[in-house]
Amino acid sequence: MQTLTGDTQRSSSDTDAADVSLAAAGDAQAFERLYRRHVARIHSLARRMIGAESADEITQEVFVRAWEKLRSFRGEGAFGGWLRRVALNVLLARRRALAAERQRSAPPPAHESVAARAPLVTPDLAIDFENAIEELPGGARQVFVQHDIEGYTHEEIGGMLGIATGTSKSQLHRACMLLRSYFER
Amino acid sequence: MIASDPWRERLSEYLDGELESGECERLERHLAGCAECTLALEELRRVVAFAHALPDRPPSGDLWPAIARDIRSGSLAHRPGIAPPSAAIRRRPSRLVGLAVAASIALVIVLAFSGGPATSRIVERLAEITHLPIGQRAARAPELHPVPPPIVRHLVPAGDELVLEFERHQLEGALEVRVAQVDRATIQVTTGGQVETVLVTPEGFRVRNSARSATDYRVTVPARLVSVEIRVGDPQNVYVIHDLYLPLRWVFGLQEYPGQ
Numbered sequence: 001m002q003t004l005t006g007d008t009q010r011s012s013s014d015t016d017a018a019d020v021s022l023a024a025a026g027d028a029q030a031f032e033r034l035y036r037r038h039v040a041r042i043h044s045l046a047r048r049m050i051g052a053e054s055a056d057e058i059t060q061e062v063f064v065r066a067w068e069k070l071r072s073f074r075g076e077g078a079f080g081g082w083l084r085r086v087a088l089n090v091l092l093a094r095r096r097a098l099a100a101e102r103q104r105s106a107p108p109p110a111h112e113s114v115a116a117r118a119p120l121v122t123p124d125l126a127i128d129f130e131n132a133i134e135e136l137p138g139g140a141r142q143v144f145v146q147h148d149i150e151g152y153t154h155e156e157i158g159g160m161l162g163i164a165t166g167t168s169k170s171q172l173h174r175a176c177m178l179l180r181s182y183f184e185r
Numbered sequence: 186m187i188a189s190d191p192w193r194e195r196l197s198e199y200l201d202g203e204l205e206s207g208e209c210e211r212l213e214r215h216l217a218g219c220a221e222c223t224l225a226l227e228e229l230r231r232v233v234a235f236a237h238a239l240p241d242r243p244p245s246g247d248l249w250p251a252i253a254r255d256i257r258s259g260s261l262a263h264r265p266g267i268a269p270p271s272a273a274i275r276r277r278p279s280r281l282v283g284l285a286v287a288a289s290i291a292l293v294i295v296l297a298f299s300g301g302p303a304t305s306r307i308v309e310r311l312a313e314i315t316h317l318p319i320g321q322r323a324a325r326a327p328e329l330h331p332v333p334p335p336i337v338r339h340l341v342p343a344g345d346e347l348v349l350e351f352e353r354h355q356l357e358g359a360l361e362v363r364v365a366q367v368d369r370a371t372i373q374v375t376t377g378g379q380v381e382t383v384l385v386t387p388e389g390f391r392v393r394n395s396a397r398s399a400t401d402y403r404v405t406v407p408a409r410l411v412s413v414e415i416r417v418g419d420p421q422n423v424y425v426i427h428d429l430y431l432p433l434r435w436v437f438g439l440q441e442y443p444g445q
Contacts, residue, residue, distance in 0.1 A: 028256060032249055040243040047242075060248050064255045129235050148236040173197040179236075180228035 016079040024070045031070075035063055038080055042087050048133055048145040049091045058094060062087045084150070092160055095142070129179075136175050143168050144175035192219070196226050200233060 016037070022030035039059065046058035066086050073082050133141060142161060146152045147168070152160070154168040161168070192215045198204050199212055216223050 028253060031256070032253070035249055035252065039248065040241040043244045043248075044239075044241040056244050056246070056248060059244060060252050060255065063248070063252045067252075067256050130239065133236075144236070148233055149239060169198060169203075170194075173194060176197050176229045176232050177225075179232045180225065 020070065020073060020079050023067070024073070031063075031067055034066075034079065034083075038083055039063075041080065042083060045084065045087055045145070045150065046091060048130065048149060049142060050094065051134055054094070058087075058090060062090050065090060088146075088150075088160065132179055136178060139163075140171045140175035140178065143171040144179070147172050148176075190219070190222060192216075192222055193225060196222065196229050199226070200229055 016034065019027075019030040019033050023034060042062050043055055043059045046062070047055035050058055062083070066083055069086065073079065133144065136144060139161075143157055146157045146160070147154065154165045154172070157163075157168045158165045163171075192212055195204060195208070195212060199209065204212060216226065
């Protein structure tokens with residue numbers, strides 16, 4: 001079925017492909033256009049995976065990495081998907097270091113009641129929900145973001161995080177059970 | 186005690202469609218008699234819906250100047266190497282993977298998708314019911330609607346995107362559709378032969394049946410929608426679909442489903 005959504009995506013992909021070609025040849029303006037189109041997606045991923053305080057830095061690094069590796073992008077899939085994989089590799093490489101840094105600088109927060117820190121009715125539920133995600137324990141948050149927001153399978157997540165598939169499932173369940181209190185009245 | 190209920194731990198798998206059919210049936214029987222698990226399932230569903238509907242937000246400041254500076258100076262060259270993106274890591278288009286669909290407006294649906302045993306069974310069951318009138322499908326294949334009340338059950342999953350067809354339904358007054366959208370910004374609405382692209386916000390979207398079309402009303406939405414509310418005319422006549430975490434095509438005709 002031909003849909004406008006599909007047309008829009010195809011159009012966006014075509015635009016990306018043209019700019020990728022130009023950027024791979026050294027055209028920084030073309031790369032800036034790619035940045036403008038994809039920065040919200042990458043920044044949101046970084047914020048959810050690592051936290052707001054590091055999201056800018058991670059995003060910056062992702063795009064610089066992408067610039068460096070652009071010639072390795074063969075155009076077999078969407079640029080957005082390739083860029084997300086660049087981002088995930090950057091995020092996963094930084095995850096352990098950031099976790100260790102946080103443990104040194106601050107005591108671990110209590111996590112068993114997300115609702116206590118995420119009121120149900122607020123002017124901006126989406127932002128509150130994002131905050132609730134950030135309050136999740138690290139492992140549960142990583143799995144939740146990758147599975148329920150980014151759409152990766154438990155098998156893929158297990159491979160990326162170096163955990164068993166069953167662990168990924170149980171972490172997802174834990175995250176969801178914690179987040180569900182967000183909706184309790 | 187909540188923690189002692191073994192089924193409680195399986196609800197996420199149930200939502201993901203990862204339970205075997207036997208387990209599914211047992212869980213559904215359990216749900217029928219367990220208000221706590223039913224409530225937990227509903228809340229989990231809302232969590233998933235909300236997660237899928239989260240909008241992407243750009244950074245508060247413009248990062249491009251710093252990126253441009255780094256690009257010019259090659260400032261990452263001194264940083265520890267980061268592996269190139271793995272081709273093995275592919276983003277799923279939705280919570281169930283590998284679904285491809287073709288469906289005609291006559292509701293003749295052809296499916297081809299890869300997946301585990303559970304999805305294969307869905308394909309087999311769909312093949313058994315797609316020739317039937319819509320109104321008979323749910324009764325013939327109730328396992329395709331593994332959602333406890335108050336979910337409307339008169340639905341047939343058959344694809345990787347949602348198609349709500351209002352053919353033959355006499356629309357009276359405004360039609361309102363609210364969707365918890367996931368990762369695309371627009372949906373397609375066809376009414377009276379006219380195609381409209383509707384912007385979807387995190388709060389959902391509203392479609393007015395301005396054409397007052399009695400036929401050919403179709404809403405096509407992307408696969409990762411999670412919940413949809415449809416209000417037709419009478420405020421009491423509300424159709425609620427929550428289980429679109431299944432990346433399947435849902436087709437139903439309102440005329441044949443007067444509601445609950």
